[in-house]
Amino acid sequence: MRLPLSESVSSRLGSLEVLHEIDSTSEYLKRTRTQNNANSIRVCAAERQSSGRGRRGRRWVSPYGANLYLSLAVQLGKAALRSGGLSLAAAIAVLRALQDCEIRGVGVKWPNDIFYQGRKIAGILLDLSGESSGPFYVVLGIGINLKMPESAAREIDQPWADISQTGVKVDRNHLAGTILEALVQAIDTFGEKGLEAFIPEWNQFDMLSGRAVELHYDEEPMITGIARGIDASGALLIEENGVTRHFNAGEVSVRVA
Numbered sequence: 001m002r003l004p005l006s007e008s009v010s011s012r013l014g015s016l017e018v019l020h021e022i023d024s025t026s027e028y029l030k031r032t033r034t035q036n037n038a039n040s041i042r043v044c045a046a047e048r049q050s051s052g053r054g055r056r057g058r059r060w061v062s063p064y065g066a067n068l069y070l071s072l073a074v075q076l077g078k079a080a081l082r083s084g085g086l087s088l089a090a091a092i093a094v095l096r097a098l099q100d101c102e103i104r105g106v107g108v109k110w111p112n113d114i115f116y117q118g119r120k121i122a123g124i125l126l127d128l129s130g131e132s133s134g135p136f137y138v139v140l141g142i143g144i145n146l147k148m149p150e151s152a153a154r155e156i157d158q159p160w161a162d163i164s165q166t167g168v169k170v171d172r173n174h175l176a177g178t179i180l181e182a183l184v185q186a187i188d189t190f191g192e193k194g195l196e197a198f199i200p201e202w203n204q205f206d207m208l209s210g211r212a213v214e215l216h217y218d219e220e221p222m223i224t225g226i227a228r229g230i231d232a233s234g235a236l237l238i239e240e241n242g243v244t245r246h247f248n249a250g251e252v253s254v255r256v257a
């Protein structure tokens with residue numbers, strides 16, 4: 001895999017590994033972290049993941065050679081993470097990259113899913129480790145469906161889409177390079193300005209805003225209301241009986257009338 005990367009991004013990469021098969025590209029970056037590589041950006045992509053991880057303990061179906069499975073690890077200071085919402089900024093970066101590849105009709109669903117025509121086309125997983133005073137070792141894992149084989153599709157437990165359904169032909173290496181460029185840029189912007197810099201785009205591409213939603217969070221009673229975008233920390237706003245509440249976690253879905 002040769003990725004088309006700008007000089008400024010490639011000069012910051014400590015390593016770029018493309019593996020045939022691994023349990024999970026994010027797990028790989030976490031367990032191979034050493035003092036020597038802690039300060040540089042590390043990237044790992046794989047043709048197949050045998051134990052691809054999704055959010056909330058889900059599995060990420062990762063058949064061979066079909067899609068993009070890519071993780072990026074970077075060390076960030078506590079200050080860079082203070083405003084929260086890095087994974088939302090990463091979702092905007094993925095959205096920008098898809099648009100750069102001429103893919104239209106994509107939107108974001110809180111907290112960091114990318115949807116195409118109401119079905120999930122890409123997901124982001126954020127892993128943080130480190131002392132509470134920082135610095136933090138951040139691993140961002142990105143999974144994008146390009147051409148999901150039928151046999152693998154049967155294993156997916158939620159509505160899904162892939163890039164082949166958009167009618168746009170995208171070279172996988174080109175997409176991977178575009179995503180890395182967008183991610184590195186988004187991490188830098190997030191470090192300087194926080195989530196605020198991404199909120200206008202979030203509002204533009206928010207597929208929940210103004211819709212009746214329900215939010216499930218562990219054993220808590222289900223919350224229902226109208227989605228009203230996000231706040232400055234990335235929390236989801238839900239208006240219920242004229243009162244707007246802020247939610248930092250949970251699984252949100254559009255209510256079926």
Ligand code: BTN
Binds near residue numbers: 144
């Ligand atoms: C989600 O549930 O939406 C998050 C999916 C994240 C999948 C990617 S694929 C590359 C990286 N490695 C993993 O095991 N998971 C992430």
